[in-house]
Amino acid sequence: xxxxxxxxxxxxLLLSMSMLTPSLALAAKEVxxxxxxxxxxxxxxxxxxxxxxxxSGGGRFDSQGRRFTAMTEENGKKSxxxxxxxxxxxxxxxxxxxxxxxxxxAKARTCFSHGRLGNVIYQxxxxxxxxxxxxxxxxxxxxx
Numbered sequence: 001x002x003x004x005x006x007x008x009x010x011x012x013l014l015l016s017m018s019m020l021t022p023s024l025a026l027a028a029k030e031v032x033x034x035x036x037x038x039x040x041x042x043x044x045x046x047x048x049x050x051x052x053x054x055x056s057g058g059g060r061f062d063s064q065g066r067r068f069t070a071m072t073e074e075n076g077k078k079s080x081x082x083x084x085x086x087x088x089x090x091x092x093x094x095x096x097x098x099x100x101x102x103x104x105x106a107k108a109r110t111c112f113s114h115g116r117l118g119n120v121i122y123q124x125x126x127x128x129x130x131x132x133x134x135x136x137x138x139x140x141x142x143x144x
Contacts, residue, residue: 035115035122035131038091043114046121046135047085047093059095061085068095077101081108091115092126 038046048063057072059081070081083097094111111126114134123134 033117035117038114038116038121040087040089040091043087043091043093046114047087068097070095070097083107 047061049061051058051060054072056074057070057079059068059070061068066084066086068081068083068085072079072081079099079101081095081097081099083095085093085095087093091114092111093114094109096107096109098105098107112123112129113126115122115124115131120136121134122131124131
């Protein structure tokens with residue numbers, strides 16, 4: 001088991017970085033005020049039955065059973081994630097998935113907080129991320 005997890009550390013790290021890191025332009029903009037946290041129902045409605053695309057793949061958030069499935073490809077290696085997603089009463093969304101690469105598997109939990117300033121929704125990776133624009137009232141090319 002230790003060998004499997006050790007062999008998957010880099011692919012899982014690359015996946016989480018590629019999937020969850022905002023563009024450099026957005027990261028450079030500081031959020032002066034803390035966004036007001038979204039409610040659980042607001043976050044659920046943002047994700048349910050939608051696909052979140054990122055440069056190397058995407059993840060699907062099904063409402064039935066809160067099933068989460070994802071695929072990514074880095075340096076010619078495909079990784080498949082399967083698990084669930086959940087939202088707590090503070091609007092924190094977490095993905096709990098088993099990621100499989102080259103027949104080896106490792107579990108990962110990734111969580112985000114969501115908040116609003118005006119008509120802009122911000123997101124930050126927990127526990128130590130910075131707020132960045134996740135989506136805006138008038139969609140922009142830089143929205144996640």
